[in-house]
Amino acid sequence: xxxxxxxxxxxxxxxxxxxxxxxxxxxxxxxxxxxxxxxxxxxxxxxxxxxxxxxxxxxxxxxxxxxxxxxxxxxxxxxxxxxxxxxxxxxxxxxxxxxxxxxxxxxxxxxxxxxxxxxxxxxxxxxxxxxxxxxxxxxxxxxxxxxxxxxxxxxxxxxxxxxxxxxxxxxxxxxxxxxxxxxxxxxxxxxxxxxxxxxxxxxxxxxxxxxxxxx
Amino acid sequence: xxxxxxxxxxxxxxxxxxxxxxxxxxxxxxxxxxxxxxxxxxxxxxxxxxxxxxxxxxxxxxxxxxxxxxxxxxxxxxxxxxxxxxxxxxxxxxxxxxxxxxxxxxxxxxxxxxxxxxxxxxxxxxxxxxxxxxxxxxxxxxxxxxxxxxxxxxxxxxxxxxxxxxxxxxxxxxxxxxxxxxxxxxxxxxxxxxxxxxxxxxxxxxxxxxxxxxx
DNA sequence: ACTAAAAATGAACAAAGTTCATTAGAAACC
DNA sequence: GGTTTCTAATGAACTTTGTTCATTTTTAGT
Numbered sequence: 090x091x092x093x094x095x096x097x098x099x100x101x102x103x104x105x106x107x108x109x110x111x112x113x114x115x116x117x118x119x120x121x122x123x124x125x126x127x128x129x130x131x132x133x134x135x136x137x138x139x140x141x142x143x144x145x146x147x148x149x150x151x152x153x154x155x156x157x158x159x160x161x162x163x164x165x166x167x168x169x170x171x172x173x174x175x176x177x178x179x180x181x182x183x184x185x186x187x188x189x190x191x192x193x194x195x196x197x198x199x200x201x202x203x204x205x206x207x208x209x210x211x212x213x214x215x216x217x218x219x220x221x222x223x224x225x226x227x228x229x230x231x232x233x234x235x236x237x238x239x240x241x242x243x244x245x246x247x248x249x250x251x252x253x254x255x256x257x258x259x260x261x262x263x264x265x266x267x268x269x270x271x272x273x274x275x276x277x278x279x280x281x282x283x284x285x286x287x288x289x290x291x292x293x294x295x296x297x298x299x300x301x302x303x304x
Numbered sequence: 305x306x307x308x309x310x311x312x313x314x315x316x317x318x319x320x321x322x323x324x325x326x327x328x329x330x331x332x333x334x335x336x337x338x339x340x341x342x343x344x345x346x347x348x349x350x351x352x353x354x355x356x357x358x359x360x361x362x363x364x365x366x367x368x369x370x371x372x373x374x375x376x377x378x379x380x381x382x383x384x385x386x387x388x389x390x391x392x393x394x395x396x397x398x399x400x401x402x403x404x405x406x407x408x409x410x411x412x413x414x415x416x417x418x419x420x421x422x423x424x425x426x427x428x429x430x431x432x433x434x435x436x437x438x439x440x441x442x443x444x445x446x447x448x449x450x451x452x453x454x455x456x457x458x459x460x461x462x463x464x465x466x467x468x469x470x471x472x473x474x475x476x477x478x479x480x481x482x483x484x485x486x487x488x489x490x491x492x493x494x495x496x497x498x499x500x501x502x503x504x505x506x507x508x509x510x511x512x513x514x515x516x517x518x519x
Numbered sequence: 520a521c522t523a524a525a526a527a528t529g530a531a532c533a534a535a536g537t538t539c540a541t542t543a544g545a546a547a548c549c
Numbered sequence: 550g551g552t553t554t555c556t557a558a559t560g561a562a563c564t565t566t567g568t569t570c571a572t573t574t575t576t577a578g579t
Contacts, residue, residue: 110526128434129434131431131433134565134566134567135566135567135568136565136566136567139529144527144528145527145528145529146528146529146567146568147526147527147528147529147568147569147570148526148527148528150567150568150569151526151527155567155568156566156567156568213487214429214431216346216429254500254501254504255504257481257501258477258481258501258502258504258505259505260484261477261480261481261483261484261485261501262473262476262477262478262480262481262505263477263480264480264483264484265476265477265478265479265480265481265483266472266473266476266477266480268476268479268480268483269475269476269479270476272428285469286469286472286473286476287473289469289470289473289509289512290473290474290477290505290508290509290512292512292515293505293508293509293511293512293513293515294504294505294508296508296511296512296515297504297505297507297508297511297512298508300507300508300511325557349534349535349536350535350536350537351534351535351536354560359558359559360558360559360560361536361537361559361560362537362538362539362557362558362559362560363557363558363559365536365537365538366557366558370536370537371535371536371537
């Protein structure tokens with residue numbers, strides 16, 4: 090029927106042995122991320138992903154367990170992207186004083202949220218059913234962001250516990266400002282207003298830090 | 305057959321003419337609020353409410369349009385409750401300086417969120433489907449909270465626009481701190497930590513205000 | 520080529536929101 | 550009082566969507 094060479098020609102196009110599965114896994118993830126970015130995490134449906142990925146719904150469940158698993162994987166991707174952005178700003182501002190540095194980090198966070206609105210919202214909108222909890226590594230990459238911030242704050246002058254507190258509080262504050270701004274469909278979302286709010290709270294936070302270390 | 309008095313005796317037990325519907329409306333709302341507080345807004349199901357209210361699912365839809373309508377009504381109730389709490393603190397701190405006053409308001413907000421966790425979360429977790437938007441009066445009562453805060457900030461010394469900015473930023477900041485704290489199931493939610501974070505950010509915000517008005 | 524393990528499949532099931540033809544009841548009119 | 554008319558309640562049926570699992574297909578080893 091066919092020589093070894095022909096067989097190879099027919100089989101090889103599907104690339105490596107294990108990589109077919111890996112490619113499908115990546116495809117599904119990419120599709121999920123696209124759907125989330127375009128229409129929000131609520132629009133992510135198993136059948137729809139299956140059609141776009143040209144596989145059956147069952148396969149999605151084989152690979153990701155359930156939709157929550159797929160969403161968590163997508164969110165992990167988004168979290169990693171955000172982490173990279175912040176890390177880059179962190180590295181680029183090593184020489185600067187705490188205040189401007191925190192502002193740069195906060196604005197980078199805002200930038201990311203605005204450029205990836207629905208992906209960013211998916212991280213906080215998604216809730217898994219009672220009983221289940223987030224995988225360890227996912228939680229870990231969340232806290233890494235906080236550690237990054239606290240490292241930006243901790244200096245010779247600022248004690249570690251206070252730096253942690255300030256990092257947590259300011260991260261949450263910036264997060265809250267963006268989250269509420271994106272919710273209010275009243276004002277058509279003026280980015281410059283959000284930026285000014287963030288500058289206010291981060292500037293104030295830096296002042297507060299300066300005040301605390303003298304006290 | 306019967307005198308006017310007898311007729312009255314037979315009809316009155318069912319109370320007023322229109323009030324049967326009103327009572328059912330209130331019952332359904334109370335049930336919804338109970339379910340939300342005990343199990344979260346995701347646990348609110350039409351069939352379940354119907355069973356508890358001893359009516360059919362159709363009736364719920366006749367009264368509230370759909371589940372979103374019921375949830376919005378429940379959230380409006382929660383929002384009103386929160387508004388009352390904040391208004392009380394506002395009135396009780398008329399004589400105090402801006403800093404302690406804002407702290408008192410922020411802590412009252414925290415207190416409310418902790419005492420009504422799932423009702424509070426329902427306000428921010430609930431998203432209505434694309435296309436629909438929140439009723440006017442609901443949005444109005446949301447912004448009333450902001451106005452309250454900005455009034456607490458606006459003084460002779462602080463210009464109105466800055467007061468609005470500070471109110472918005474600090475409200476969002478406090479909100480973010482509480483929201484993220486309630487999400488992290490890692491740490492078993494230490495209220496004293498949250499309180500300290502809030503004191504930090506509000507204190508810093510007050511400092512920032514003082515700084516800005518001199519600049 | 521045969522076989523056993525692994526993976527893919529998609530029909531079927533389950534859970535939940537929503538609709539609407541039908542029924543019951545109240546009000547108005549004669 | 551009886552008849553009619555309008556309003557509201559009902560719940561079975563429909564729709565959507567997550568999930569399962571018996572079956573089929575593919576892969577890998579001998």
